[in-house]
Amino acid sequence: MMSFTEDLLVDEPLDFIAPHLPGLTDNEFWAPEQAISRKPPESTVPPKTTRVRSLFLSDLHLGFRHSRVQSLLEFLNRYEPENLYLVGDFIDGWCLQSHWHWQAECNQIVARLMDLAKSGTRIRLAIGNHDNFLRLPMMLRLIRQCDMLEVAEEFHHEMADGRQFLVLHGDQFDHYERASSLTVGFLSLFYEGMLRVNSVWSRVTSAAIHGNGSFVTRMKQRLSSVARHVSHYRNQIVRHARHRGCDGIICGHIHAPQHIEIDGITYCNAGDWVENCTAVIEDRDGELRLAWL
Numbered sequence: 001m002m003s004f005t006e007d008l009l010v011d012e013p014l015d016f017i018a019p020h021l022p023g024l025t026d027n028e029f030w031a032p033e034q035a036i037s038r039k040p041p042e043s044t045v046p047p048k049t050t051r052v053r054s055l056f057l058s059d060l061h062l063g064f065r066h067s068r069v070q071s072l073l074e075f076l077n078r079y080e081p082e083n084l085y086l087v088g089d090f091i092d093g094w095c096l097q098s099h100w101h102w103q104a105e106c107n108q109i110v111a112r113l114m115d116l117a118k119s120g121t122r123i124r125l126a127i128g129n130h131d132n133f134l135r136l137p138m139m140l141r142l143i144r145q146c147d148m149l150e151v152a153e154e155f156h157h158e159m160a161d162g163r164q165f166l167v168l169h170g171d172q173f174d175h176y177e178r179a180s181s182l183t184v185g186f187l188s189l190f191y192e193g194m195l196r197v198n199s200v201w202s203r204v205t206s207a208a209i210h211g212n213g214s215f216v217t218r219m220k221q222r223l224s225s226v227a228r229h230v231s232h233y234r235n236q237i238v239r240h241a242r243h244r245g246c247d248g249i250i251c252g253h254i255h256a257p258q259h260i261e262i263d264g265i266t267y268c269n270a271g272d273w274v275e276n277c278t279a280v281i282e283d284r285d286g287e288l289r290l291a292w293l
Contacts, residue, residue, distance in 0.1 A: 049080045053160055054282035056167070058087035058252025059272035061130065062106045063095045066195040069105035071293050072273045076112045083282075084113075084121050085155070087252040087270050088128025088169025094188070096133075114148060123149035128169035128253065156246070161286030163247040165266070166240070170251035173236040176229070194219060195274065216275055230256050234269075238262045248288075250280055259290045 061067040095101065117123050127134050134143070134151055143151055154168035176187060198216040220226045233254055241249035248266030257271030257278040268288055271278030277293040 050078060051080045051082075052281050053081065053284050053286070054083040054085065054157065055079055055081035056085045056087055056250050056268070056270045056280040056282075057273070058169070058270035058279075059089040059128070059130075059255060059274065060086065060109075061089055061092040061272070061274055062109065063100055063102050064092040064274065065095075065099060065101040066192070066199070066274050067092070067101075068273050068277050069103055069109060071277045073105050073109050073112065075277070075279065075293050076109065076116075079281075080119070081116070081121055083157070084116060084123045085157070085167050085250070086123070086125040086149075087167060087250065088126050088171070089130040089252065089272075090125055090128070091134075092130045093133045094130050117148045124155050124167070125149050125151045126154055126168050127151060129171035157250070159282060159286040159288075160284060163266075163286065164245070165248045165250055165268075166244055166246045167250045170233070170237050170253040173233055173240065174229075174253060175232070214275065230254055234258075234262065234267060238265045238267055241265050241267075250288075257290055257292075259288060 057072075060072060062069065113123060125134070133139060140151065143149065154166055157165045157167050159165060176184065194216045198214055237249055237251055242263075242265055246265075248268065250268040250270060252270050252272065254269065255272040255275050256269055257276050258267065258269045259280070260267050266288070268280045268290070270280045271290075279291050281289050281291050283289070
C-alpha cells in the first residue's frame with residue numbers, strides 16, 4: 001500500500017511547481033487565490049447536518065464538464081462524517097490539458113472538505129486512473145504540507161462492528177485500462193459523447209439527467225458488453241478482497257453503484273457523480289447503505 005513515506009517525497013522547495021502548471025483563464029483551479037489558497041472561498045453550510053461514521057464518495061471528476069458538482073456540494077453539506085473516503089478520480093486530470101471546466105462549485109467543494117478536515121473528519125483519498133498525477137512525488141509533498149488528507153493506493157477500514165474492508169478505486173481490475181492508448185481514447189470520446197446526448201435528451205424530454213432514469217444509464221443497460229464488463233470487474237475485485245483477508249470491499253471506477261454479497265464478501269461500489277450521484281454510508285452501528293441523491 002502506498003503511503004506518505006520519505007522515499008516517495010522530494011526534498012526541494014515547492015516554488016518550482018507553479019511555472020509548470022497549465023495556463024488557465026476564467027476557471028483557474030491552480031491560481032493561488034483559488035482552491036489551494038490558505039484562504040479558500042467560503043461555503044454555505046446548513047445549520048443541521050447528519051452525523052455518520054463514514055462516507056465513501058467515488059469518481060467526483062472535478063474539472064470535468066459533466067461532473068454534477070452542484071448536486072455533490074448539496075450532498076456534502078448534509079453530512080458530518082467521522083471518516084471521509086474519496087475513492088479515486090477526485091480531480092479529473094485527463095481534462096487538464098484540454099476541456100478543463102473548473103466551476104465555482106468546485107472551489108466550494110474543496111472549501112467544504114477543508115472545513116470537515118478542520119472539524120476533525122479524517123479524509124483519505126485512494127488514487128484513481130483519472131487523478132494518477134497525485135502519485136508524483138511533488139504532489140505527495142504538497143498534500144503532506146497541506147495536512148488535510150491521506151493519499152494511498154488502497155486503505156484498510158475497520159467498520160464499527162469489527163468487519164475489515166478494503167477501500168480502493170479499482171482501475172487496476174479493469175481490462176480496458178490495459179488496452180492501447182488509441183482504444184482508451186476512443187472509449188473516452190464515445191463516453192463523453194453519450195453524456196452530451198444525455199444532457200440534451202434531459203432538456204428536451206424533461207427526463208432525469210442522472211440515475212436510473214437517465215439516457216446514458218438506459219443505454220448502458222441495453223448493452224450486453226457493458227454487463228459483461230461490470231461482472232468481470234466485480235469478480236476480479238472481490239477475489240482481490242478475499243486474497244487480502246477482508247470481509248468486503250468498497251470501490252468505484254465503473255460508474256455502477258451496487259451493494260451486494262458475493263460468496264461471503266460484501267461488494268460496495270460507491271458509484272459516481274457524473275451519471276448517478278451516489279455514495280456509500282456507514283452508520284454508527286457499522287451498517288452500510290447505498291445513498292442516492
